[in-house]
Amino acid sequence: MNAEPLLEVRGLVTRFDRGGGLLGRRRAEPVRAVDDVDLSLAPGETLGLVGESGSGKSTLCRAILQLERPDAGSVRFEGRELVGLRQRQLRPLRRQMQMVFQDPDASLNPRKRIGEIVGAPLKVHGLASGAELRREVEELLDRVGLAPEHRDRYPHEFSGGQRQRIGIARALATRPRLILADEPVSKLDVSIRAQIVNLLQDLQREMGLTYLFVAHDIGIVRHVSDRIAVMRRGTIVEQGPADRVCEQPREAYTRELLAAVPVPDPREARARRARLSA
Amino acid sequence: MSERPLLEVRDLAVSFATEEGVVHAVDDVDLDVGPGEVLALVGESGSGKSVTALTLMGLTRQPNARISGTARFEGADLLAAGERELRGIRGDRIAMVFQDPMGALDPVHRIGDQIVEQIRAHREVSREEARRRAIELLSAVGIDDAANRVDAYPHQFSGGMRQRATIAMALSLEPSLLIADEPTTALDVTVQAQIVALLRELNRERRLAMLLITHDIGLVAEVADRVAVMYAGRVVEQGTLEEVFYDPQHPYTWGLLGSLTRIDRPRPERLAQIPGAPPSLISPPQGCHFRPRCRHEFERCPQVPGLEARLSDSPGHLDRCWLEPAEKRERRQVGEAPS
Numbered sequence: 001m002n003a004e005p006l007l008e009v010r011g012l013v014t015r016f017d018r019g020g021g022l023l024g025r026r027r028a029e030p031v032r033a034v035d036d037v038d039l040s041l042a043p044g045e046t047l048g049l050v051g052e053s054g055s056g057k058s059t060l061c062r063a064i065l066q067l068e069r070p071d072a073g074s075v076r077f078e079g080r081e082l083v084g085l086r087q088r089q090l091r092p093l094r095r096q097m098q099m100v101f102q103d104p105d106a107s108l109n110p111r112k113r114i115g116e117i118v119g120a121p122l123k124v125h126g127l128a129s130g131a132e133l134r135r136e137v138e139e140l141l142d143r144v145g146l147a148p149e150h151r152d153r154y155p156h157e158f159s160g161g162q163r164q165r166i167g168i169a170r171a172l173a174t175r176p177r178l179i180l181a182d183e184p185v186s187k188l189d190v191s192i193r194a195q196i197v198n199l200l201q202d203l204q205r206e207m208g209l210t211y212l213f214v215a216h217d218i219g220i221v222r223h224v225s226d227r228i229a230v231m232r233r234g235t236i237v238e239q240g241p242a243d244r245v246c247e248q249p250r251e252a253y254t255r256e257l258l259a260a261v262p263v264p265d266p267r268e269a270r271a272r273r274a275r276l277s278a
Numbered sequence: 279m280s281e282r283p284l285l286e287v288r289d290l291a292v293s294f295a296t297e298e299g300v301v302h303a304v305d306d307v308d309l310d311v312g313p314g315e316v317l318a319l320v321g322e323s324g325s326g327k328s329v330t331a332l333t334l335m336g337l338t339r340q341p342n343a344r345i346s347g348t349a350r351f352e353g354a355d356l357l358a359a360g361e362r363e364l365r366g367i368r369g370d371r372i373a374m375v376f377q378d379p380m381g382a383l384d385p386v387h388r389i390g391d392q393i394v395e396q397i398r399a400h401r402e403v404s405r406e407e408a409r410r411r412a413i414e415l416l417s418a419v420g421i422d423d424a425a426n427r428v429d430a431y432p433h434q435f436s437g438g439m440r441q442r443a444t445i446a447m448a449l450s451l452e453p454s455l456l457i458a459d460e461p462t463t464a465l466d467v468t469v470q471a472q473i474v475a476l477l478r479e480l481n482r483e484r485r486l487a488m489l490l491i492t493h494d495i496g497l498v499a500e501v502a503d504r505v506a507v508m509y510a511g512r513v514v515e516q517g518t519l520e521e522v523f524y525d526p527q528h529p530y531t532w533g534l535l536g537s538l539t540r541i542d543r544p545r546p547e548r549l550a551q552i553p554g555a556p557p558s559l560i561s562p563p564q565g566c567h568f569r570p571r572c573r574h575e576f577e578r579c580p581q582v583p584g585l586e587a588r589l590s591d592s593p594g595h596l597d598r599c600w601l602e603p604a605e606k607r608e609r610r611q612v613g614e615a616p617s
Contacts, residue, residue, distance in 0.1 A: 052466040052467060052468065053466055159555040159556075160323075161555055162555065189322035189323055189493065190322060190493065190495070190534055190537055190538070191322060191533055191534060191537055191551070191552040191556075192322075192555065193537065194537035194549035194550060194551035194552070195551045195552075195553075197549055198548055198549055198551055201548070216466065216467060217467070217539075218467075218541065219538075219539035219540070219541045220539055222539070222541065222545060223539045223545050223549065243545075246541060256468055257467060257468065258541060259471070260467045260468045260470065260471035261467065261496070261541045262470075262471070262474065262494065262496025262497055262499065262500050263496060263499060263500075263540070263541070263542055264495040264496045264498075264499050264523075264535070264538045264540070265499055265523065265540070265542075266499045266519040266520065266523055267524075268499075268542060269496075269499045269500050
């Protein structure tokens with residue numbers, strides 16, 4: 001990668017107070033949810049971030065977006081330092097960095113029509129209004145494989161996969177350069193999962209998007225990623241080209257993760273069990 | 279299966295009256311689980327797999343539910359049995375393990391006490407004997423230092439240990455059938471693998487038969503002997519693992535197998551995808567339920583294909599698709615190439 005990184009994270013630390021204190025107990029040492037993390041994303045690249053629950057993946061996303069104020073370290077977006085910026089200064093930059101969430105149900109307001117949900121970021125950032133807003137929304141819906149007339153419907157009228165498409169359309173509204181996708185397909189059924197993964201890849205090609213793709217499923221992560229970072233207990237234990245990390249893992253934990261992935265092929269599963277017990 | 283099946287489900291149909299209309303959740307389902315056999319019932323959300331399992335346990339008997347069919351198990355018909363008879367079977371001859379172990383454990387009681395209560399509610403044994411048995415069970419499901427951990431509360435266990443504890447509780451009365459509904463879904467990958475290994479071991483060493491309800495094809499490949507694929511309320515294909523994975527007959531099965539990621543293979547440019555979404559079960563399509571999403575639809579598809587053996591050399595391999603077997607082998611992109 002010769003290009004200037006789009007996002008560069010250096011020595012990022014986020015601590016959580018463990019509270020304690022209750023009933024007069026001594027306060028516990030704060031937990032380092034994100035502990036000295038370095039990451040770099042080139043424009044148009046997908047970096048997969050894989051780890052189990054509690055590894056700090058989601059906190060890291062929030063710290064990158066400055067939704068969680070880091071305790072130390074640096075986050076540079078297009079060369080500009082985000083750590084320490086005020087809300088007002090962050091706002092125009094946030095337009096460039098959007099999130100897609102795991103649970104479209106929890107992130108879509110059930111009382112709002114799809115048109116309002118997808119158009120909201122355009123309104124908030126003052127990017128479009130009136131007829132133009134309407135046209136933009138229709139274009140976004142079309143881009144994610146929905147129909148313009150879906151504009152007037154409510155979230156509950158859609159299937160899980162369609163709701164995730166709505167979440168993606170909303171994330172794309174401000175024409176961001178970077179998408180942080182936090183477990184975007186883990187709640188979806190297998191037959192729908194492939195549709196959404198393919199959609200995300202098509203959008204990346206068409207719009208030159210850069211993805212931080214966060215998931216616990218190393219199979220999906222490897223499929224979409226150029227590079228993979230493996231996270232455990234707040235730190236990145238291994239980082240490298242996707243195929244290299246999966247085919248020649250260097251860290252014991254990466255090997256453990258890979259060995260735990262069930263192989264959807266009975267003969268291969270049997271052979272693997274025989275190898276492991278030998 | 280040469281032996282008589284342990285569980286024999288025929289013509290099972292379950293529908294629920296709702297404000298929006300009648301939901302046909304399960305339609306004409308036939309299943310057999312042989313003694314000591316693991317049958318995986320695989321499908322997506324809304325396929326009817328969980329409703330099938332819950333109905334077998336008598337847990338869908340609600341005023342708005344209509345249930346028909348038969349489910350023979352050790353001389354009883356689970357669907358016709360009265361509440362009292364069913365209570366005697368449930369937890370005793372048939373045990374159940376769910377996705378969320380916290381739902382099965384009482385947070386205010388010690389794990390061991392819960393197992394002891396369960397045993398003493400069904401068997402005449404002393405408290406000491408039941409406690410000894412609880413420790414044995416916890417140890418058998420892989421909980422270290424069971425003699426001390428038996429007195430722990432559920433919150434003192436990790437998610438994986440809690441699932442082990444619910445499995446221990448399920449085994450406490452030595453059931454002949456375990457119904458496991460997404461037993462690994464809520465767990466982390468590395469813990470999932472441990473529970474999978476435990477389920478395999480219980481099946482092999484205790485000859486415990488299982489009806490494994492899951493959406494996870496990987497879990498099916500690791501644990502099951504046979505598999506029934508459900509789609510929109512119906513079983514669309516059923517057979518041994520070899521038959522269904524390497525000679526799949528139904529286009530929905532092709533789609534499922536084709537859309538998986540394989541960590542042990544070079545990655546494809548693009549994942550195969552099934553277009554569209556499952557149908558509404560209030561007004562499902564006429565005929566084959568997969569028809570609106572199927573690339574191979576033709577004029578016979580508006581009639582419901584029966585779940586039948588369509589291959590002369592594999593009488594146990596059943597499917598609901600009108601296409602000729604030779605044509606299926608031509609058209610599908612998964613399984614093994616036609617020889």
